[in-house]
Amino acid sequence: MSASGTTAVDVHGPRAAPRVVVRRILIVDHDREIIRVLSEFVAMCGYEAHKVEDSRQVIPGAVELKPAAILLDMCMPGKSGVELLGELRKEAPESPVIMISGQEDIALIRKVFRLGARDYLVKPFEFAQLKRSLEETIAQEAKVRPLEENRTSEHAEESRNFASVAEYLGAYRDSEHGQLAFVPISFAAEYLGMTPTGVTQLARRGEMREIVVNGPSKRWIGIGISSLIKRHEHAGEFVLHLAHRVRAELESLAAQRRTCRLLEVMVSVGMNPRVPQQRRIVHDALEVLSEESYRGEGFLLSALCSMTSLGVPSNNFFGLAVRLGALRAGMDHMGFYKDQIRKIFRRFRPAAAEESQGTRQDTRVKR
Numbered sequence: 001m002s003a004s005g006t007t008a009v010d011v012h013g014p015r016a017a018p019r020v021v022v023r024r025i026l027i028v029d030h031d032r033e034i035i036r037v038l039s040e041f042v043a044m045c046g047y048e049a050h051k052v053e054d055s056r057q058v059i060p061g062a063v064e065l066k067p068a069a070i071l072l073d074m075c076m077p078g079k080s081g082v083e084l085l086g087e088l089r090k091e092a093p094e095s096p097v098i099m100i101s102g103q104e105d106i107a108l109i110r111k112v113f114r115l116g117a118r119d120y121l122v123k124p125f126e127f128a129q130l131k132r133s134l135e136e137t138i139a140q141e142a143k144v145r146p147l148e149e150n151r152t153s154e155h156a157e158e159s160r161n162f163a164s165v166a167e168y169l170g171a172y173r174d175s176e177h178g179q180l181a182f183v184p185i186s187f188a189a190e191y192l193g194m195t196p197t198g199v200t201q202l203a204r205r206g207e208m209r210e211i212v213v214n215g216p217s218k219r220w221i222g223i224g225i226s227s228l229i230k231r232h233e234h235a236g237e238f239v240l241h242l243a244h245r246v247r248a249e250l251e252s253l254a255a256q257r258r259t260c261r262l263l264e265v266m267v268s269v270g271m272n273p274r275v276p277q278q279r280r281i282v283h284d285a286l287e288v289l290s291e292e293s294y295r296g297e298g299f300l301l302s303a304l305c306s307m308t309s310l311g312v313p314s315n316n317f318f319g320l321a322v323r324l325g326a327l328r329a330g331m332d333h334m335g336f337y338k339d340q341i342r343k344i345f346r347r348f349r350p351a352a353a354e355e356s357q358g359t360r361q362d363t364r365v366k367r
């Protein structure tokens with residue numbers, strides 16, 4: 001059994017055949033009939049299906065199996081799917097998780113994506129949808145993992161591990177400008193708008209300095225303050241750059257009198273909707289450009305991509321409108337949204353349409 005979620009099978013025949021790599025999928029559900037159906041379909045797709053019905057066996061199974069993907073049902077007895085997802089991201093971070101649920105709850109969907117889920121499938125779903133989700137999740141993991149394992153940038157932050165508190169304090173005293181000062185990982189996660197797991201992964205890739213201090217009965221792990229601030233500044237610069245690209249896409253949509261969902265915009269600017277951190281960055285970019293458009297032109301440009309799969313604008317959009325003072329208490333939310341769309345379409349009306357309207361107005365005046 002390898003560490004990459006695959007099993008190597010020797011195929012013997014008249015001629016020496018290549019080794020066939022079978023990817024393992026862990027299916028977690030308390031309903032045996034659903035497990036049977038999913039296992040059969042997963043096998044038909046060429047994967048090796050493994051089943052877990054007891055929530056207590058999920059973590060041990062994932063750690064031992066190291067599957068290429070995990071299908072995790074939201075409603076498990078003993079522990080909820082959300083609790084299990086959080087534990088899986090800590091104990092088996094190399095295995096991406098696809099959540100399966102009968103609830104199309106926007107707040108719940110946001111929560112599981114923040115916790116690190118790669119996809120969220122709502123029952124009942126088509127087998128083609130599951131097949132596509134598995135293929136895309138596994139392909140994305142195959143791209144990301146080598147980058148995480150092989151990144152050796154000359155600008156990598158050096159992590160430090162101290163054998164004792166005294167050793168750490170001595171090094172801190174001798175360091176320049178508090179280079180060894182650190183904060184807890186949870187603090188860094190809050191500052192960057194990430195999960196603690198995401199911060200830990202950045203540190204392991206050398207993108208932030210991790211500092212470990214070992215005591216006789218306790219161990220402290222944190223992120224160097226200087227590298228944390230540097231990371232935040234770089235993230236801010238990237239968000240501003242991304243905001244200009246997103247604005248260009250939205251203005252093009254407005255000229256065509258079209259709206260879209262957020263994932264379409266993300267794909268158009270080269271971001272992956274299935275990666276929670278990238279979704280957060282795009283939301284930050286939308287907030288930046290919406291504040292610019294509201295202050296300068298009186299509308300929130302992000303209205304164009306705020307519609308959810310439920311056919312209503314997202315809570316993020318209305319929350320931003322409230323923070324900017326555009327949406328006030330007592331105002332009709334849907335009425336506000338429709339007014340924003342009208343203003344945007346009017347602002348980015350193609351020149352030809354304006355000339356045509358002007359001609360019609362001239363004709364009416366003459367008559």
